[in-house]
Amino acid sequence: xxxxxxxxxxxxxxxxxxxxxxxxxxxxxxxxxxxxxxxxxxxxxxxxxxxxxxxxxxxxxxxxxxxxxxxxxxxxxxxxxxxxxxxxxxxxxxxxxxxxxxxxxxxxxxxxxxxxxxxxxxxxxxxxxxxxxxxxxxxxxxxxxxxxxxxxxxxxxxxxxxxxxxxxxxxxxxxxxxxxxxxxxxxxxxxxxxxxxxxxxxxxxxxxxxxxxxxxxxxxxxxxxxxxxxxxxxxxxxxxxxxxxxxxxxxxxxxxxxxxxxxxxxxxxxxxxxxxxxxxxxxxxxxxxxxxxxxxxxxxxxxxxxxxxxxxxxxxxxxxxxxxxxxxxxxxxxxxxxxxxxxxxxxxx
Amino acid sequence: xxxxxxxxxxxxxxxxxxxxxxxxxxxxxxxxxxxxxxxxxxxxxxxxxxxxxxxxxxxxxxxxxxxxxxxxxxxxxxxxxxxxxxxxxxxxxxxxxxxxxxxxxxxxxxxxxxxxxxxxxxxxxxxxxxxxxxxxxxxxxxxxxxxxxxxxxxxxxxxxxxxxxxxxxxxxxxxxxxxxxxxxxxxxxxxxxxxxxxxxxxxxxxxxxxxxxxxxxxxxxxxxxxxxxxxxxxxxxxxxxxxxxxxxxxxxxxxxxxxxxxxxxxxxxxxxxxxxxxxxxxxxxxxxxxxxxxxxxxxxxxxxxxxxxxxxxxxxxxxxxxxxxxxxxxxxxxxxxxxxxxxxxxxxx
Numbered sequence: 001x002x003x004x005x006x007x008x009x010x011x012x013x014x015x016x017x018x019x020x021x022x023x024x025x026x027x028x029x030x031x032x033x034x035x036x037x038x039x040x041x042x043x044x045x046x047x048x049x050x051x052x053x054x055x056x057x058x059x060x061x062x063x064x065x066x067x068x069x070x071x072x073x074x075x076x077x078x079x080x081x082x083x084x085x086x087x088x089x090x091x092x093x094x095x096x097x098x099x100x101x102x103x104x105x106x107x108x109x110x111x112x113x114x115x116x117x118x119x120x121x122x123x124x125x126x127x128x129x130x131x132x133x134x135x136x137x138x139x140x141x142x143x144x145x146x147x148x149x150x151x152x153x154x155x156x157x158x159x160x161x162x163x164x165x166x167x168x169x170x171x172x173x174x175x176x177x178x179x180x181x182x183x184x185x186x187x188x189x190x191x192x193x194x195x196x197x198x199x200x201x202x203x204x205x206x207x208x209x210x211x212x213x214x215x216x217x218x219x220x221x222x223x224x225x226x227x228x229x230x231x232x233x234x235x236x237x238x239x240x241x242x243x244x245x246x247x248x249x250x251x252x253x254x255x256x257x258x259x260x261x262x263x264x265x266x267x268x269x270x271x272x273x274x275x276x277x278x279x280x281x282x283x284x285x286x287x288x289x290x291x292x293x294x295x296x297x298x299x300x301x302x303x304x305x306x307x308x309x310x311x312x313x314x315x316x317x318x319x320x321x322x323x324x325x326x327x328x329x330x331x332x333x334x335x336x337x338x339x340x341x342x343x344x345x346x347x348x349x
Numbered sequence: 350x351x352x353x354x355x356x357x358x359x360x361x362x363x364x365x366x367x368x369x370x371x372x373x374x375x376x377x378x379x380x381x382x383x384x385x386x387x388x389x390x391x392x393x394x395x396x397x398x399x400x401x402x403x404x405x406x407x408x409x410x411x412x413x414x415x416x417x418x419x420x421x422x423x424x425x426x427x428x429x430x431x432x433x434x435x436x437x438x439x440x441x442x443x444x445x446x447x448x449x450x451x452x453x454x455x456x457x458x459x460x461x462x463x464x465x466x467x468x469x470x471x472x473x474x475x476x477x478x479x480x481x482x483x484x485x486x487x488x489x490x491x492x493x494x495x496x497x498x499x500x501x502x503x504x505x506x507x508x509x510x511x512x513x514x515x516x517x518x519x520x521x522x523x524x525x526x527x528x529x530x531x532x533x534x535x536x537x538x539x540x541x542x543x544x545x546x547x548x549x550x551x552x553x554x555x556x557x558x559x560x561x562x563x564x565x566x567x568x569x570x571x572x573x574x575x576x577x578x579x580x581x582x583x584x585x586x587x588x589x590x591x592x593x594x595x596x597x598x599x600x601x602x603x604x605x606x607x608x609x610x611x612x613x614x615x616x617x618x619x620x621x622x623x624x625x626x627x628x629x630x631x632x633x634x635x636x637x638x639x640x641x642x643x644x645x646x647x648x649x650x651x652x653x654x655x656x657x658x659x660x661x662x663x664x665x666x667x668x669x670x671x672x673x674x675x676x677x678x679x680x681x682x683x684x685x686x687x688x689x690x691x692x693x694x695x696x697x698x
Contacts, residue, residue: 043465051492056472057472080434080435085434088428088453092453101452101470101473103420104437104441104451116396117445119381120381120448120450144405239644239648272648273649277649299618300621300624300626301620301624302650
């Protein structure tokens with residue numbers, strides 16, 4: 001199955017390698033598939049002979065025959081934000097172990113995606129596409145994908161309730177349901193237990209459905225406890241807006257007993273504004289809670305109490321969805337659930 | 350040039366789109382190439398008709414004919430460390446603008462690369478491969494790459510001197526020369542100006558040639574000023590090892606006037622250990638300098654003085670190297686130089 005396009009030099013074939021190594025053609029195939037079972041010595045011998053003959057299976061040629069590209073497209077707004085980079089890192093490791101390569105696509109600044117780029121992505125014929133933004137909608141994506149069924153992250157707004165994924169019956173997509181209710185309920189209980197009544201919500205990018213769902217969940221949880229509605233502080237997930245928004249909250253809006261941030265990075269901005277500019281003590285004067293539990297949250301300067309999304313479980317669920325879909329290309333929408341819990345550190349208590 | 354593999358359904362061709370849109374075959378090609386010049390209205394019209402006919406250029410088919418995959422392989426040890434994630438992010442944006450997609454490959458924990466994975470990478474036939482680790486050596490990689498010439502980051506040890514890239518005359522590779530001397534010279538001058546004599550070097554992973562070069566550069570710069578050789582503190586680029594190494598330095602080794610860290614993240618660990626565990630004041634009692642200038646370095650809790658590598662210039666240089674190599678596949682080794690300078694913030698002074 002090696003590619004021998006006209007006009008390029010003759011390439012070694014799998015049959016040639018099999019003959020030289022005195023193994024079957026199938027064994028040669030398995031040697032080049034990281035997840036196929038094969039004795040290490042046998043794999044080493046086949047790869048050595050393949051190298052001597054300058055043989056490699058050509059994925060482009062194989063993709064035309066098998067209709068499997070072994071590529072997984074990942075659409076992200078920013079690889080450089082800590083949560084996304086930690087997720088892309090863990091995902092790439094897990095996909096590699098299953099024989100897939102990660103193809104990265106970045107969205108535009110408003111998290112939407114250029115149509116040219118979507119067409120371009122389709123040309124690579126990915127086996128699956130994981131979409132880490134809500135601004136590239138399923139119906140739009142399905143117009144551009146050939147056979148890949150996209151996977152979306154769906155943030156639930158109630159314990160068992162509706163999520164952020166728009167209802168688009170014509171566009172098939174699979175999903176990870178993140179139950180953020182669980183961890184946020186623990187967060188609100190802890191704040192209430194310490195007597196907080198006036199709680200501010202430091203929001204993420206206004207267009208992010210995930211953070212909109214976080215705000216609605218917070219509002220619902222606070223209403224159930226008879227607490228006044230949260231003060232909404234505009235933000236965009238960044239440290240800088242978290243910092244500036246917190247200054248506005250305390251200098252213009254009368255402050256708060258606690259700040260619940262839409263993500264950890266903006267919670268760091270809130271913490272630094274409270275301590276270094278407003279000269280308030282955390283947790284004594286103001287309590288702060290984040291969302292995600294990125295690596296930086298355990299750094300001593302922040303030591304942040306936060307709603308932890310289990311990244312490892314989320315990545316495993318994503319890989320499982322890809323494998324389930326490849327086994328059942330025509331199955332109706334598939335879903336996996338990921339849970340959250342409160343990680344208690346130094347910014348509350 | 351659309352792919353019509355046997356056994357799959359008939360697909361629309363570029364000719365069919367050209368006819369329906371009343372444009373040339375070449376215009377259809379350009380419409381699908383994000384960097385090709387074409388009037389926006391014309392591109393929109395062609396893409397609309399292409400969509401109606403369910404036409405997309407199949408990259409796999411095209412790659413067999415043109416021997417161009419439009420894929421750039423990126424080999425990284427960790428996407429999740431802040432510097433790498435910021436670089437991969439900026440690089441993906443820049444590559445996308447030039448019509449390339451980024452294919453991510455992660456190394457093993459020891460930063461080497463599995464041979465199976467290298468063979469696998471070759472199968473995708475990348476146009477270029479950027480290697481962000483020294484443990485995958487040029488001669489090893491060149492055995493596995495078909496036509497792509499790999500690009501390495503080469504840290505210079507002297508102002509104009511030797512770098513970290515091993516001399517391997519049989520393995521062609523292009524390189525980015527990072528002149529770290531410039532910024533580090535400014536760093537040592539600043540520390541000397543504040544009277545520091547005993548300076549510790551908080552190292553990165555021992556196998557990293559980049560950090561070895563940083564240590565040698567520091568030793569050379571300090572020797573020139575008649576300062577005693579730096580105290581070497583073992584580390585691995587991580588916050589946690591930076592924290593623990595700093596405790597060892599002050600509790601076992603007699604401390605230091607200043608800590609120069611191999612990267613910013615481990616400098617944060619040093620800062621937190623100094624302030625929260627050793628109860629020392631920075632910069633009054635101990636001064637701290639990092640290397641990289643990641644986004645987190647301007648966060649108020651750290652506000653780190655650091656040797657800044659110009660990320661934007663580095664990414665532009667990488668993209669230029671790819672384009673230069675595609676234009677001249679048989680040219681001898683190509684190189685671009687990137688400069689460094691000291692970014693002065695609150696941890697010195």
